[in-house]
Amino acid sequence: xxxxxxxxTPTDFTANPRSWLRRWAGADEIAHLITLLAAAxxxxxxxxxxxxxxxxxxxARTKFGWGFFVTKTWDPVAGDFxxxxxxxxxxxxxxxALIIAVPLGVGAAIFLAELATPNLSSSLTFVSDxxxxxxxxxxxxxxxxxxxxxxxxTIQPALKKTLGFLPFFQGPAYGIxxxxxxIVLAIMIVPFVLSVSREVLLAVPRDQREAALALGATKWxxxxxxxxxxxxIGIFGSVFLALARxxxxxxxxxxxxxxxxxxxxxxxxxGYSIASVLANEFSEATGNLYLSALIELGLVLFxxxxxxxxxxxxxILVTTARGSGVxxx
Amino acid sequence: MSPRLAWRxxxxxxxxxxxGLCALLTVSALFFIxxxxxxxxxxxxSWSFFTHLPAPVGEVGGGMANAIVGSMxxxxxxxxxxxxxxxxxxVYLAEFGGRTVPFLVRYTADLMNGVPSIVMxxxxxxxxxxxxxxxxxxxxxxxxxxxxIPTVLRNTESFLRDVPLSLREGSFALGANKWRMxxxxxLPAASRGILTGVLLALAxxxxxxxxxxxxxxxxxxxxxxWMQPTSSLPVVIYTYATGPYEDWHRQAWAAGLVLxxxxxxxxxxxxxxxxxxxxxxxx
Numbered sequence: 001x002x003x004x005x006x007x008x009t010p011t012d013f014t015a016n017p018r019s020w021l022r023r024w025a026g027a028d029e030i031a032h033l034i035t036l037l038a039a040a041x042x043x044x045x046x047x048x049x050x051x052x053x054x055x056x057x058x059x060a061r062t063k064f065g066w067g068f069f070v071t072k073t074w075d076p077v078a079g080d081f082x083x084x085x086x087x088x089x090x091x092x093x094x095x096x097a098l099i100i101a102v103p104l105g106v107g108a109a110i111f112l113a114e115l116a117t118p119n120l121s122s123s124l125t126f127v128s129d130x131x132x133x134x135x136x137x138x139x140x141x142x143x144x145x146x147x148x149x150x151x152x153x154t155i156q157p158a159l160k161k162t163l164g165f166l167p168f169f170q171g172p173a174y175g176i177x178x179x180x181x182x183i184v185l186a187i188m189i190v191p192f193v194l195s196v197s198r199e200v201l202l203a204v205p206r207d208q209r210e211a212a213l214a215l216g217a218t219k220w221x222x223x224x225x226x227x228x229x230x231x232x233i234g235i236f237g238s239v240f241l242a243l244a245r246x247x248x249x250x251x252x253x254x255x256x257x258x259x260x261x262x263x264x265x266x267x268x269x270x271g272y273s274i275a276s277v278l279a280n281e282f283s284e285a286t287g288n289l290y291l292s293a294l295i296e297l298g299l300v301l302f303x304x305x306x307x308x309x310x311x312x313x314x315x316i317l318v319t320t321a322r323g324s325g326v327x328x329x
Numbered sequence: 330m331s332p333r334l335a336w337r338x339x340x341x342x343x344x345x346x347x348x349g350l351c352a353l354l355t356v357s358a359l360f361f362i363x364x365x366x367x368x369x370x371x372x373x374x375s376w377s378f379f380t381h382l383p384a385p386v387g388e389v390g391g392g393m394a395n396a397i398v399g400s401m402x403x404x405x406x407x408x409x410x411x412x413x414x415x416x417x418x419x420v421y422l423a424e425f426g427g428r429t430v431p432f433l434v435r436y437t438a439d440l441m442n443g444v445p446s447i448v449m450x451x452x453x454x455x456x457x458x459x460x461x462x463x464x465x466x467x468x469x470x471x472x473x474x475x476x477x478i479p480t481v482l483r484n485t486e487s488f489l490r491d492v493p494l495s496l497r498e499g500s501f502a503l504g505a506n507k508w509r510m511x512x513x514x515x516l517p518a519a520s521r522g523i524l525t526g527v528l529l530a531l532a533x534x535x536x537x538x539x540x541x542x543x544x545x546x547x548x549x550x551x552x553x554x555w556m557q558p559t560s561s562l563p564v565v566i567y568t569y570a571t572g573p574y575e576d577w578h579r580q581a582w583a584a585g586l587v588l589x590x591x592x593x594x595x596x597x598x599x600x601x602x603x604x605x606x607x608x609x610x611x612x
Contacts, residue, residue, distance in 0.1 A: 031508035032425050038417030039426075039434045042478055046437045049444070052455040107351030115345060116352070124356055126600065131359045133529075133596050134589060135536025137563045141570050141585045142362060145369075145578070190355050218341035241443075248445025250539035251567060275447045275539070282451070283464075283543040298451045302444060309443035 049302075057296035059289055068296065074261040076281070081293035083300065085261040089178065089271035090301075093253060094246040096182025096267065097189055102239055104186070105193025106228075112194070113201035114209075114223050125195065132191035140255035143184045148175040148256055151183075156268055171266040176258040179267035184252045189242040196241060196316060200234025201227060203320045234319030240312035244305045250275040274301045363589065370586030373579045378587075383549050389576045393584055395551050399466070399559035400535065403545060406470020406555070407534055411477030412527055418478070419485025419523075424511055435486075438479040449476055450540035458544060464558040469545025473534040480533070484526030488519040525603040532595040536588060538563035562588045 060068065064081060071082020108128075112121045152175030163169045204227050212222035228235070258270020259280060274297050285291045330338075377392045384391030418438075422431045453472030458464055492515045500510040516523075545559050547568060552559035562584055569581035 027509075028507045031511070032421075035417045035421035035425055036430070038414045039421040039430065039482075041414050042418055042434060042441070042482065043437055045475060045478070046441055048456070049441075049448075049452045052452060053448075056455055104351050104355060107348045108355045111345075111348035111352040115348065124352060127356045127359055129600070130593060130596055131355070131362075133532065133536075133592055134359070134362060135538070135563060135592060137536065137538045137566050137570075138362065138366070138585050138589050141566060141581060142365060144570050145582075146365065187358055190358075194355060218337055220341040220344045221337070224344070244443055248443075248447065250445065250447045251563075255567070255571060275445060278447050278451070279539055279542055282454070283546065295451060295455075298448050302448050305443050305445055306440060309440060313439060 053295060053299040053302060057292050057299050059292035060296045061292075063289065064293075068293075069300075072263060074277075076285075076287075076290050079287070079289055081289070083274075083297055085263050086272055086274045086277050086297060087300070088263050089257065089273040090247055090275070092178045092267070092271065093181040093185055093257065093273055094243055096179060097185035097246045098239065098243060100183065100186035101190045101193055101242060105190045105238070105242070106197050106235060108190070108194050109197035109201055110223055110228070112198045114219070114227065121198075125198065128191045128194050132195070136188065136249060136251040137255075139184055139188055139252040143180065143252055143256040147180055147184060151175045151180050160268075167265040168267045171264070171268045173268055174258065174270060176256055177266075177268050177270045178257065181253045181257040181271075181273070182267070184256055185246045185249055188249060188252060189245050192242045192245055193238050196238035197231070197235050200231040200238070200316065200319045203234070204230045231319060233315050237312045237315030237319065240308050240315065244308040244312065247308070248275055248301060248305050250279050254279045274298075363593070366582065366586045366589055370582035370584075373583040374586060378580070378583055382551070384576075386549075387574065391580075393560075393562065393565055393580065395548065396560040396562045396565040396584070397587075399545070399548070399552055400561045400563075402466055402552075402555070402559065403469045403473055403541070403561055404531055404535055406467065407473035407477050408527075408531060410471055410474030411530075412481055415478045415481025415530075416485050416523065416527075418482040419489065420511060420516070422482070422486040423489035424507070424515070435483070438482050441475075441479040442483075445539075446476065446537050447539040447542075450543055453540060453544045461556075463556075464544060464546035466545055466552060466555045466557065466559040469541045469559065469561070470555075472540040472544045473537060476534050476537065476540065477527075477530045480530040481523075481526055484530075485519075485523050488522030488526070489515060491522070492518045521603050525599050528595060528599045528603070532592050532599075535595075536563055536592050538567050542567075 060081065064071065068081065068083050069087065070084055071080075072084050073080045073082050074085060075081075112124055116124065152173050156169075156173035156175070156179070159169045160173065208226050208230060209222050212226040213219075217225070253273050254276035257273055257276055259272055259276060260270040261272045261277070262269065264271070278294055278298060278301075282291075282294050285294055377390070379392060379397065380394050381390075381392030382395055383393065418434065422434060426434075449472050453468050453475065457468035457471055461468070496514055496518060497510055500514040505513070541561055541564050545561055545564070547564050548558045548560045566581050566584045566588065569577040569584070572578075
């Protein structure tokens, strides 16, 4: 550590004014300043991000006002821009994804937290973490070549036959559309629901379970009526976190949603989401108004995920602070 | 056994098996994805895939050498830009911070972590592409670099906090300054955890497509220097998978297998070896 053996003792350190260490006595302030600058860079980036999104969307904001959110037309040629079809598509696909992913993720989390042995639980969590690391474009690839044909030939006709009286399952089966995008999204967000839910379930104190079992409850009753309600808020947190992921997910959705700015109650019909219109049209947007309308969509997406993430963190913090104090990130 | 008890016991068995089924379904998704990609992409993986440029549009054959190199260049830029800021910022939070600034930085980092990657693309577009008036490797690298910062920062902070107080006190007792204590005692002690965070963050952005679509764009040829648009593996997979040619589809599978392989191998190695003995759940 020290270059010379005697440099390590305080006496030599002050006695020799030419010592390397002595000259660097004020270096603590410099180190403080450098690291502070790095931390401040992150703050600067965040401020710049909001500033850029706000100013660059100025033209569209002044021209369309709040009407932007309720206008159904998206016509770049005529310069007429409305966000409604994209907001609708984003919410619709995310809703489908949550309906599938939440029971699956919470169910799996219950298994991992309550039933599995610690070894099995940690190796399954490992696999689920790996699943979360799979790039979005890979899900899109499987979606395009595997899920879309399967939906067109098998799943959608079957749904139409059994549940066709509902408005959600009507119309021609193209394969692409809200339902397909929602299913792909569901597979992508299950790991997030799973890992956070498992964490908050494990944070429920052990005596709660034991008390329920001592009162004669079965394992399932103690889990469902005692442990899950105790972790309820944190599980909601995991759902919000997953929802924020689903809203902003771009590539996989773009590849299977059909890219058609249309509002339809049927889940079979092709649609469009905020993230996928950005992916498709941003690099070829001509004209300032077009670009500015797209950036306003980006701003909407940013604000949505901002609010959801903040809420999710708060909920998870509240639950785990009561329990073990682990804050999953 | 009363009918009521029988009902409760059978409900217990049914519901608990259902949770097991949920876990099984979730976990098997990974093996299914991996198997399906290996099955479809494996047969088109050849030596020329790694060494050749893409064939002219419509022609069969060619490779993705430029996309592989492009991805590496983008990752290098992301690491050069994002890792130092994240690392030093993490040191600040763990070692120097007061009250208000660290709270703000922590909150911002968590917020930035949740910003959709496509929005990061817009940001890098506004920051780099608009002033320069053209797409470039630099813009893509900065987009990915910004995404690396929050993860590295939070992770570095949490591992530095795990370093025992006794090590710091020992270092002070030997007459070290604070910066010396940090650089020669605390950082080395936390180095495995920090490295884990850095590698996982890089593995995550390696698969990002959305922020590259309008920053690094794409290129069917080599991209000299840092100021030209460049091809990258994720963007090529997207373009080829949504393109009209059969041969493109086959190459998209092969590229997908390579990308997934790289990401998963990095993840497994890092989590299996670097986190041995540390609580990797904290990352």
